[in-house]
Amino acid sequence: SELLKQIRQEVSGALELFVSDRTGLPDYALAATGAVVVAHSPAHLPRPSLFQRRLINVHHMNVHPEATKRLLAPFSQPGECLPLVGSSGYVDVRLTEPIRPSAVTYEHVPAAIQRPLNIGSAPRNLTLSGFLGMPPPHLSSPVKAQKRYADSGTAPPAEVHLASISVNATGRRTVHTFPVELAAREVLIDHVRLSFSSNHGRREYTCLYRLRVHGTPQLSDNP
Amino acid sequence: SELLKQIRQEVSGALELFVSDRTGLPDYALAATGAVVVAHSPAHLPRPSLFQRRLINVHHMNVHPEATKRLLAPFSQPGECLPLVGSSGYVDVRLTEPIRPSAVTYEHVPAAIQRPLNIGSAPRNLTLSGFLGMPPPHLSSPVKAQKRYADSGTAPPAEVHLASISVNATGRRTVHTFPVELAAREVLIDHVRLSFSSNHGRREYTCLYRLRVHGTPQLSDNP
Amino acid sequence: SELLKQIRQEVSGALELFVSDRTGLPDYALAATGAVVVAHSPAHLPRPSLFQRRLINVHHMNVHPEATKRLLAPFSQPGECLPLVGSSGYVDVRLTEPIRPSAVTYEHVPAAIQRPLNIGSAPRNLTLSGFLGMPPPHLSSPVKAQKRYADSGTAPPAEVHLASISVNATGRRTVHTFPVELAAREVLIDHVRLSFSSNHGRREYTCLYRLRVHGTPQLSDNP
Ligand SMILES: [K+]
Ligand SMILES: [K+]
Ligand SMILES: [K+]
Structure with missing residues (x-):
């Protein structure tokens, strides 16, 4: 008893x-409370139309139409991920509200229910950084986008390193939470950039399942 | 062993x-089996367009376009709730089929994953009543809607009190089931009205996560 | 400890x-990875418009607009099923990719949360067969569809029997996995046909909640 x-x-x-x-x-990167994917490296579109290719990859500032739904919502199932070209790339997310970050969570689907072909597309090494304001174009961005930014004459917001993490997508854990570096916990941010530099072996693309960002909102008693 | x-x-x-x-x-208030939100007190729309304001709040008989999906479906996540202006208000629901009610369930999301600002928007004191037929305009409804009803010359359906319940949204339980009052268990109803008279402290609005209504259908052996 | x-x-x-x-x-019959319902016996549509009736039932080759979403996705709730006329019928599914099948899973919702009226609509005896290529029109199909196929002068793909299963929809288990017959495990398939010959008592229609197909993909190391 x-x-x-x-x-x-x-x-x-x-x-x-x-x-x-x-x-x-x-989770301050939750789609249901207003967080959105605002930019990412080129999307991997199997058999895209010429139109889709131009729309999403060439212009690059455009976003996969399901990016927010796929990356920033609960209830992941195999296939419901944001597919980005190659084994390195990035995603920029505008948070629900400004926070002082405390931890970040990356989640993938269990390897047991993945098609063998797709296990390799899980990211391995990830870096999270934070910004107050829209992140500047990524180093990998087309020259045109970078130049346009430079021409505007405004300084980009400072980049704050939050965490460098490593994920084993074939292990039993699927939800991985990492603390944010001490120096970054007092900094106010409203955007994060998730960069990945390697995946689990698939050259063609990397598929991101879910990102969460935890912390303390700026004004918790404000209406 | x-x-x-x-x-x-x-x-x-x-x-x-x-x-x-x-x-x-x-659950006889489940959207997937045909239950729908048919009316509610004015919706809280942060930064609504003038058009939305007119469409939803002024005419009042109109319903938030996501009301049914937000209030009558499983898998709640933070933000997926029906936001109504103020700390008191109501929602009218047409059930899947006529039933004799036995219990009602109110569910909210765990306080642990709510943004601090939003915990206050959970309802505290709720009253459930049942109707056979469309509930009459609520006492809080615009005079015009009430008058239109009165002019029609038909008597409104009788209101049957089902339960008065109190919910602590910061406790560990998120699913709260309450029995229906004995006197109401033999009464056939096909609509319910959920009224709330207080919330957890947020003046601006109250957000309702999920309502379920349990009971016995009128004709359980009817094709 | x-x-x-x-x-x-x-x-x-x-x-x-x-x-x-x-x-x-x-699961190689998962909508999120590209599996789709390609055909089925006539859909049961309560109060369909004349237009819907023509569109879905008469032409028959047409598919219920929500068939794939209802049959091939996780998170079933009462009512989210594919309703087919009568107590026997079939559904044809194109798999995510060609596989050698090892097991099949049929899932229904718990009887405890079903409206009494709907428990009878669960299928009882089911047969699964596999095809490499689009399955031929079912024996129950309209003469016109069958004739059109015969006229095309091509041989239909061979039908491979996978499993004959029996499901008790009122028991406590809701997820039922059955091994595929030994003889079929070396056969490559990319379509399955789910046929049911009886249900739990409802004459009017049978409602299918979720089908999964397990196995080994043809080329697990192919990009
Ligand atoms: K996802
Ligand atoms: K909800
Ligand atoms: K389903």
Whole structure:
């Protein structure tokens, strides 16, 4: 009976964490509360039309029409990820509101239910940085986009390093939470850039399942 | 081994209840089986266009375009709620089919994953009542809507009190099931009105996450 | 402490399987990875418009607009199923990619949360068969469709029997996985046909909740 009570406590605690987005932490990169993907490296579109190719890849400032839904929402299933060309790239996200960041979470789907071909497309090494204001064009961006920015004559917002993380997509854990570096915890940010420099072996593309950003909002008592 | 068996039984029973909509009870206010939000007090729309304001708030008989999806579907996440102006208001729901009501369930998202600012928008004191037929305009409705009804010369359907409930949105439970008052269990209803008279402190608006209504359908053997 | 460790291991293992689509197996009939419903016996549409009736039932080769979403996606809730006329019928599915099949899974919603009226609409006896190429018109198809096929002068792809299964929709299990017959495990397929010959008592229609197909892709190391 004492034992049964202990079992039930463990089970209900585990389910409570499960329904608490599996982290028990508010997510300021959640689509449902207004966070959006604002830019990313070229999307991988199998058999795209010429039109799609121009729309999404050439202009580059454009965003995959499902990017926000795929990267910033719960309930991932195989295939529901943001596919970016190659084994390195980036995504820029505007947060729900300005926060002082405390931790970041990257989640992928369990390897057990992935098609073998797709396990290799999970990212391996990731870097998160934060900005107050729209991040500047990425170094990998087309010259035109970078030049346009330079021409505007305004200084880009400062980049704050949040975390460098490594994910094993074939392990049993699928939700990976990492603390933000101490120096960055007092800095106010409203955008993050997720960069990845390697994946699990697929040259063609990397598919990102879910990003969460945790922290403390600037004004928690403001209406 | 006997112990292991007991642990597994507990775990599998808990997961079984979890996939059984966490209540183990049929829900006659479920969008997927045809239930719909038919009316509500004015919606809270942050930065609405003039057009939206007129469409939704002024005419008042109109319904937030996502009301049914937000209030009558499983898998709540922060932000996926029906936002109504102020700390009191109401929602009218047409049920899937006529039932004799036995219980009602109100669910909110875990406080742990809410942005601090939003915890205050959870409702606190709620009243559920039932109707056979479309509920009459609420007392808080614009005079015009009430007058139009009065002019029609038909009597409104009788209001049956189902339950008065109180919800602590910062506690660990998120799914709150309450029995319907004995006197109401034999009454056939096909609409419910959820009224709230207070919330957890946010003056601006109250956000409703999910309503379920349980009971016995009128004709359970009818094709 | 040793006990607590054992409890936690059981709980975390159960949740791990839970998020692994409850089977721990890749699903090659998953909508999110490109699988689609390509044909089915006439849909049951309560109160369809004349237009819908013509569009979906008469031409028959047409497909219920939500068929793929309802049959080939996770997170079933009551009502989110593919409703087909009568107590026998079929559905044809094009898989994500060619596989050698190993098992099939049929899932329904828990009887506990079904409206009493709808429990009878769950299928009882099901047969799964596989094809390499589009399955030929079903024996129950309109003469016109069958004749058109015969006129084309091409031989239909061979039908491979995968499994004959029986499901008790009122039992506690909702996810039913069955191995594919040994003789079929070396055969390459890219379509399956799910046929049902009886349901749980409802004459009017049968509602299918979710089909999964497991196996090994033809080329698991192909980009
Ligand atoms: K996702
Ligand atoms: K909701
Ligand atoms: K379904």
